[in-house]
Amino acid sequence: MNGSKEQNQQQLKELYDVEFPDALFGLHEFMISHTESDDQSMALSVIGLYPTGPLELLLEFDNLSDAKFIDNVLLHYRYYRDVPEFFTCLTGECDGEHWGMLLDEPTQGFRGVASYYNNDGDEIVVYGSLFDAIFSRCDERISSCQEWISESDDSEEIADYQRQIEDILLFRFKLEKFLAKSSFLVDEDRPEGLSSDTGLSVIRPEDFNPDTHGEAIAALAKGRSLWYWYGEEHSSRAYELLRGAYLTLERYELIRILDIHYQNRSNGWVDLLENHLARIRPGNDTV
Numbered sequence: 001m002n003g004s005k006e007q008n009q010q011q012l013k014e015l016y017d018v019e020f021p022d023a024l025f026g027l028h029e030f031m032i033s034h035t036e037s038d039d040q041s042m043a044l045s046v047i048g049l050y051p052t053g054p055l056e057l058l059l060e061f062d063n064l065s066d067a068k069f070i071d072n073v074l075l076h077y078r079y080y081r082d083v084p085e086f087f088t089c090l091t092g093e094c095d096g097e098h099w100g101m102l103l104d105e106p107t108q109g110f111r112g113v114a115s116y117y118n119n120d121g122d123e124i125v126v127y128g129s130l131f132d133a134i135f136s137r138c139d140e141r142i143s144s145c146q147e148w149i150s151e152s153d154d155s156e157e158i159a160d161y162q163r164q165i166e167d168i169l170l171f172r173f174k175l176e177k178f179l180a181k182s183s184f185l186v187d188e189d190r191p192e193g194l195s196s197d198t199g200l201s202v203i204r205p206e207d208f209n210p211d212t213h214g215e216a217i218a219a220l221a222k223g224r225s226l227w228y229w230y231g232e233e234h235s236s237r238a239y240e241l242l243r244g245a246y247l248t249l250e251r252y253e254l255i256r257i258l259d260i261h262y263q264n265r266s267n268g269w270v271d272l273l274e275n276h277l278a279r280i281r282p283g284n285d286t287v
Contacts, residue, residue, distance in 0.1 A: 005029070012054055015073050018253065019052055021101060021110040023130040024089060026060045026184035034174050046164075046171045047137045048093045052271075053100075054078040055089040060273065076272040079118040081228050083200070084242070086114060086258040089130070093179050095119040099133055102126075102190065104203035106253035112190030112199055123199030124228075129189035131179060135186070138172045196221050198228045205249055216248035235265055 005025045031043035031051070040059050053076055077088040081097055082277050086100035087110075096118025101110045113133045116124045127133040140194050145161040145168075152158050179186065193201030194217065195276055202221045205213060223241030226234040239262045246254045264270070 005197075008058055010162075012057065015057070016054065017256075018087075018103065018106070019109065020087075021188065023127075023184055023188065024055060024101065025058075026179075026182060027130050027134075028055060030178050034178065042088070044134070045272050046167050047134070047141050049090050049099075049134070049137060050092075051089065052091050052098070053087060053089045056273065072260055072264070073272065074257055075264055075267075075270045078261060078264075078270050080231070080265070080267070081116070081118055082261070083198075083224050083227055084246075084254045084261055085086065085200075088132075097131070101130065103254070104190070104193075105205065106251055108206075110187045116199070123197075125199060126190070126201070128190070129185055131175070131186045132182065134175065135172065136169050141168050173231065194221065200224070213249060216245040220245035220249070234264075235262070 005022075008028065008270035009020065032040050035043035041056070044050065056077070057073075061240045077098070079088065079098060082088065082100065085103050087103060088098050088100045090099040091220065092098065097115065098118065099113055099115040099263055102114055103110050104111045113130050114126045115127070115133065126285055127136060144163050145165045149158050149161045152161070158272055191201075191203050193203040196202050202217055208217075219241045223238045223245060230238070231238070239258065241254055242258055243287070246252070246258065
């Protein structure tokens with residue numbers, strides 16, 4: 001999609017009924033202007049990242065009104081363990097690895113990004129923004145290549161890893177150059193919050209009052225833990241705790257999202273565009 005950032009923001013807001021952060025549209029801008037292939041979705045493939053969710057919609061539709069056929073777009077690339085605050089926009093290459101923008105307090109907007117492996121038992125990792133997550137991914141990939149080089153005695157294999165490092169460094173240089181000319185934030189100033197066994201801290205409201213909010217924050221932490229770690233066995237209890245907490249904290253937007261997620265929780269992960277894109281891509285005969 002090549003409309004203005006303002007047009008993109010408005011159309012995504014109409015689809016999701018939330019206002020996404022500038023970083024999402026900045027990443028979209030970078031991807032459409034810094035890829036050598038016709039497939040803009042491959043712009044981040046050098047570090048093993050691929051667009052999903054709202055970022056995929058920005059890339060796949062010339063006019064986002066074309067995507068209005070989607071029922072409950074909030075389910076698009078929702079993974080089973082995703083909490084309502086988590087909006088998936090990037091995936092990795094294995095084990096349900098994915099990244100999501102964080103909407104802890106809807107009145108404050110999106111702040112920060114998190115990632116985890118849906119198929120493993122790891123905690124959630126939090127980053128300052130989409131760009132911060134991408135820089136971290138670059139560092140991880142370079143470190144892995146260096147480790148493989150140190151353990152290999154195959155000259156061709158070593159040369160391949162060295163080429164991968166060079167490609168990643170070139171990619172990072174382009175991203176840094178792009179950001180230097182923009183106003184997009186690498187750190188969106190997400191509050192530290194209270195620690196949680198999920199790895200995703202629990203954000204207290206700015207006007208936090210222990211007497212009125214303390215019990216709700218505790219319920220939010222417990223509900224999130226049950227939702228993330230314990231699956232179907234405790235889904236209903238997790239739902240009750242989360243819904244009550246959001247109500248007390250006046251995070252009404254998260255109640256809407258929670259209800260949609262809970263009603264469709266039996267799905268492991270959802271790709272609402274899979275069949276549609278197969279039909280409209282040139283040369284694809286899938287019905």
